[in-house]
Amino acid sequence: MPLLDQRQRPLENLRLSVTDRCNLRCRYCMPEENYRWLDKSRILTFEEISRVVDAFVAQGVRKVRVTGGEPLLRADLPRLIEMLAQKSAIRDLAMTTNGVLLAQHAQALRDAGLHRLTVSLDSLDRTTYRLLANRDDLDRTLAGIAAARDAGFEDIKLDTVVIAGINDRELPDLIEFAREQEIEVRFIEYMDVGGATLWRPERVVSRSDMLAQLTARCGAIRELPRHDSAPAERFELGDGTRFGIISSMTQPFCGTCDRSRLTADGMWFTCLYAERGHDLRALVRDAEAPAERLAEKIERVWSGRTDAGAEMRLASDRRGPLADAEHLRDNPHLEMHTRGG
Numbered sequence: 624m625p626l627l628d629q630r631q632r633p634l635e636n637l638r639l640s641v642t643d644r645c646n647l648r649c650r651y652c653m654p655e656e657n658y659r660w661l662d663k664s665r666i667l668t669f670e671e672i673s674r675v676v677d678a679f680v681a682q683g684v685r686k687v688r689v690t691g692g693e694p695l696l697r698a699d700l701p702r703l704i705e706m707l708a709q710k711s712a713i714r715d716l717a718m719t720t721n722g723v724l725l726a727q728h729a730q731a732l733r734d735a736g737l738h739r740l741t742v743s744l745d746s747l748d749r750t751t752y753r754l755l756a757n758r759d760d761l762d763r764t765l766a767g768i769a770a771a772r773d774a775g776f777e778d779i780k781l782d783t784v785v786i787a788g789i790n791d792r793e794l795p796d797l798i799e800f801a802r803e804q805e806i807e808v809r810f811i812e813y814m815d816v817g818g819a820t821l822w823r824p825e826r827v828v829s830r831s832d833m834l835a836q837l838t839a840r841c842g843a844i845r846e847l848p849r850h851d852s853a854p855a856e857r858f859e860l861g862d863g864t865r866f867g868i869i870s871s872m873t874q875p876f877c878g879t880c881d882r883s884r885l886t887a888d889g890m891w892f893t894c895l896y897a898e899r900g901h902d903l904r905a906l907v908r909d910a911e912a913p914a915e916r917l918a919e920k921i922e923r924v925w926s927g928r929t930d931a932g933a934e935m936r937l938a939s940d941r942r943g944p945l946a947d948a949e950h951l952r953d954n955p956h957l958e959m960h961t962r963g964g
């Protein structure tokens with residue numbers, strides 16, 4: 624019997640941030656140049672991560688997604704992937720990357736047992752990519768996608784954050800690119816999460832706007848049935864090409880949210896918008912504490928969970944960035960790049 628929260632949502636899906644560092648400065652996540660980074664002495668070792676994941680698996684987690692910041696900045700990452708891949712209860716082991724370093728690591732990740740990859744790619748136009756990422760790395764990201772395919776990764780996904788007036792005219796081109804690469808693109812509504820200090824409501828391109836634009840450019844679109852709690856709704860064009868939309872701003876999906884996030888320094892957040900997290904590092908580093916203590920804490924916290932951050936944000940009439948830069952510097956755990964998106 625899965626562990627359920629107060630809204631009968633199972634603890635199934637753990638997003639595991641292995642670093643808060645990133646080699647890009649995407650304007651919807653890290654628009655500032657300088658950040659207050661997590662204290663290195665607090666960053667969990669691979670062995671500590673493995674023990675914490677065991678406690679989550681004991682409580683029903685079956686899907687693990689490795690994230691960052693940019694996870695490929697964490698040294699020797701394939702070793703951690705191998706440790707996680709050996710946990711037979713984990714039926715889905717995935718990773719989200721910006722792809723900049725992927726060409727060097729794709730084969731090693733595949734050999735280590737990684738099941739799936741999601742690559743963040745917000746534009747195919749070099750100028751727009753640079754405007755969004757504040758770095759000139761489009762070619763490296765494209766090379767990373769090619770290397771992932773060559774390494775044998777199937778079911779690769781592209782994540783594109785759509786911002787009005789910047790890349791919202793590129794949706795059909797991104798679908799065409801994904802079709803040629805035999806991968807699937809998901810368009811993400813621009814979210815007002817921690818770190819998105821430039822977020823403004825008028826910058827959001829809604830699910831319905833995207834579908835209207837794509838119908839005008841690509842013809843009739845068929846909505847596909849949903850089979851799981853994955854955040855993306857999926858659609859199909861007349862020629863069978865599929866794509867997804869993640870619409871947490873205009874159509875939140877908190878009702879089926881089975882996701883939680885562990886930061887690189889062992890803070891557990893049960894919602895992307897949660898103000899406070901739960902310290903699991905202290906328990907995993909307490910040599911006196913029996914391993915069960917970790918699983919007990921996870922059970923206690925999750926069974927009391929009522930989070931529905933996106934629903935609450937949608938209901939509030941005072942909508943602006945979740946926190947300003949000063950507040951974020953005081954509390955770096957509020958940052959999306961610390962929570963792993």
Ligand code: SF4
Pocket residue numbers: 871875876877878880881882893894895896930931932933934
């Ligand atoms: S806002 Fe929170 S509860 Fe809602 S889907 Fe996102 S993480 Fe889940």
